[in-house]
Amino acid sequence: MDRRRIVGLTPTLIADAGLELVEGAEPFGVNAIARKLGVRPSSLYKHVSGLDDIVELMRGRLVERYRTLPADQPWDAFVEDVVRRQRRMYADHPALLPFLIGKTITSPTVIDAYDDLAVALQSGGFPDDEILTLVGMIDAFALGFGLELASPEQVWQPEAPTQLFGKLLAGSQSGPERVERSFELALDVLLVALRDRLPSRDQE
Amino acid sequence: MDRRRIVGLTPTLIADAGLELVEGAEPFGVNAIARKLGVRPSSLYKHVSGLDDIVELMRGRLVERYRTLPADQPWDAFVEDVVRRQRRMYADHPALLPFLIGKTITSPTVIDAYDDLAVALQSGGFPDDEILTLVGMIDAFALGFGLELASPEQVWQPEAPTQLFGKLLAGSQSGPERVERSFELALDVLLVALRDRLPSRDQE
Numbered sequence: 001m002d003r004r005r006i007v008g009l010t011p012t013l014i015a016d017a018g019l020e021l022v023e024g025a026e027p028f029g030v031n032a033i034a035r036k037l038g039v040r041p042s043s044l045y046k047h048v049s050g051l052d053d054i055v056e057l058m059r060g061r062l063v064e065r066y067r068t069l070p071a072d073q074p075w076d077a078f079v080e081d082v083v084r085r086q087r088r089m090y091a092d093h094p095a096l097l098p099f100l101i102g103k104t105i106t107s108p109t110v111i112d113a114y115d116d117l118a119v120a121l122q123s124g125g126f127p128d129d130e131i132l133t134l135v136g137m138i139d140a141f142a143l144g145f146g147l148e149l150a151s152p153e154q155v156w157q158p159e160a161p162t163q164l165f166g167k168l169l170a171g172s173q174s175g176p177e178r179v180e181r182s183f184e185l186a187l188d189v190l191l192v193a194l195r196d197r198l199p200s201r202d203q204e
Numbered sequence: 205m206d207r208r209r210i211v212g213l214t215p216t217l218i219a220d221a222g223l224e225l226v227e228g229a230e231p232f233g234v235n236a237i238a239r240k241l242g243v244r245p246s247s248l249y250k251h252v253s254g255l256d257d258i259v260e261l262m263r264g265r266l267v268e269r270y271r272t273l274p275a276d277q278p279w280d281a282f283v284e285d286v287v288r289r290q291r292r293m294y295a296d297h298p299a300l301l302p303f304l305i306g307k308t309i310t311s312p313t314v315i316d317a318y319d320d321l322a323v324a325l326q327s328g329g330f331p332d333d334e335i336l337t338l339v340g341m342i343d344a345f346a347l348g349f350g351l352e353l354a355s356p357e358q359v360w361q362p363e364a365p366t367q368l369f370g371k372l373l374a375g376s377q378s379g380p381e382r383v384e385r386s387f388e389l390a391l392d393v394l395l396v397a398l399r400d401r402l403p404s405r406d407q408e
Contacts, residue, residue: 122368185337
C-alpha cells in the first residue's frame with residue numbers, strides 16, 4: 001500500500017517520504033525511501049545528492065510546519081512562540097534527532113527561521129555581538145524541554161527505597177502536569193533573564 | 205579482535221559491550237552484543253531479561269561515570285556540578301539518546317543520582333512540592349545544552365543571502381566559544397533564578 005508510483009518526483013516528496021519512515025520507526029535510508037516511493041534509488045539521485053541532502057530537506061519540511069512567522073509582535077512574544085513551537089517539534093519527532101544533530105544546517109527554510117529570530121532580537125534592542133549567543137541558548141532550551149516532553153508519562157520508577165525521591169514521586173507532583181510546570185517555570189526564567197539583559201533604551 | 209570469549213559474563217560486561225557498540229556507531233541489539241562478547245544470545249539471557257534491561261544497565265554505567273557525588277558543598281554548587289557533568293555526558297554520547305529517551309528510568313544508580321539531587325534541593329530549603337519540577341527543569345537544561353555541544357563546529361551554513369544571520373555568522377561570535385558562552389550565560393540564569401526562588405530562611 002505504501003508503494004506508490006510517483007510520476008513527478010520532487011525533493012519535497014522525497015523529504016516527506018523520509019519523514020514518514022522515521023516517524024513510523026521504519027528503516028531509513030536512500031533505498032528505503034526509494035522503496036516507499038516505488039522508484040529506483042537511481043531515480044532519487046536525479047533530485048537529491050544523497051542522504052545528507054535528504055536529511056536537510058526533511059529538516060526544512062519540519063521547520064516549515066512549526067516555525068513562527070514574524071508579524072508585528074514584540075520581540076519577547078516572538079521568542080516565546082519560537083520556544084513553544086520548537087519544543088513541540090522536537091517532542092513530536094524525537095526519532096529524527098540522531099539524523100539532525102551533528103550535521104551543519106544549510107536548509108534555506110531553517111536558515112530563514114534563524115534569521116527571523118536574529119532580526120527579532122536585534123529589533124528588540126540586543127547588541128549584534130550577543131545575538132548568536134542568545135540564539136544558541138534559545139535553541140538548546142527548546143531542544144532540552146522538547147526531549148523532556150518526549151519522555152514517557154512515568155519518567156522514573158524506583159525499584160528500591162530512596163531517601164526522598166520515591167516519596168516525592170508517590171506524591172501529586174508526578175505526571176504530565178509536572179513536565180508542563182518545569183517548562184513554564186523555565187520559560188518564564190528565560191524571558192525574565194532576556195528582558196533583564198536588554199540594554200535600557202530609555203537611557204540612550 | 206572484538207570477539208572475546210568471556211568466561212565470567214556479568215550484567216556490567218554486557219552493558220559495557222552495548223555502550224561500546226553505540227559509541228562506535230555499530231549496529232546495536234542483543235545479537236550484536238552477544239557477537240561482540242563472543243557468546244551466544246541465549247547466554248546473555250541468563251544475565252539480562254532483554255534489550256530494555258540492557259539499555260537500563262547502560263544508562264546506569266554511563267551515569268556512574270558522570271554523576272556528582274554529594275559532599276559538603278552548598279546546594280547550588282551541587283546543582284551547578286550536576287548540570288556541567290550531565291551536559292558533558294549527553295554531549296559525549298548523542299548516539300545513545302534514541303535508546304534512553306522514551307524509556308522509564310529504573311536503574312538504581314540513576315535513581316540514586318536523582319535522589320541525591322532531590323535531597324540537595326531539599327537541604328537548600330526548597331519546599332517538597334516544588335522539587336520534582338526543579339529536577340525536571342535541571343534535567344531538560346543539561347540535555348538541551350549537551351546536545352547543543354554535540355553539534356558540529358559550524359552549526360549553520362547559509363547558502364543564500366540573509367537579512368542579518370549570515371553577517372553575524374561571518375563575525376567573531378561563531379565557533380566553540382559561542383557554544384560555551386550560550387551555556388555559561390544560561391547556567392548563570394538558571395542558578396540566579398533558583399536562588400531567587402528559594403524561600404528566605406532568615407524570615408523564618
